[in-house]
Amino acid sequence: MARVDHFHDPNAPKANSIAIAVSAFVLDDAGRLLMIRRTDNDLYAIPGGQLELGETLSQAAVRELREETGIDIEVTGVIGLYSNPDHVIAYDDGEVRQEFSICFRARPVGGQLRTSSESKEVHWVDRERLDELNIHPSIRLRIEHGFQPDRPPYFT
DSSP states (O other), X not given: OOEEEEESOTTSOOOOEEOOEEEEEXXXXXXXXXXXXXXXXXXXXXXXXXXXXXXXXXXXXXXXXXXXXXXXXXXXXXXXXXXXXXXXXXXTTSOEEEOOEEEEEEEEEEEOXXXXXXXXXXXXXXXXXXXXXXXXXXXXXXXXXXXXXXXXXXXX
């Protein structure tokens, strides 16, 4: 399913749904960030996805990371809660979702990098290379907060 992210766009469609989403900021031992290139909007992002019935938020993060990247993680903390009503995501089926995402800090504990139906590329990215990638501003904010390990959790 294709999607278009609208951010502070006065012409954006009005949200008609909200869903609980999770993402994870994961650094390897070399300090590189785990990133995917999404299949639905072609942007680079930290991995994540929707909470499913019967799982906790951290279980959702572990599942989504494994599904999208092949990497197994351990959740170690919360970076922030992101719920900006000026960020809506329009899907080609007519759903227009208001952003609502919990971003976790996590560490890799196993697995091998691989792509999926949701990730056309999966990489460990040096911090210095992040500016070269096409990353949505809402994801850049999570990354910025992730690189500040001593800050209290962010919330909007």
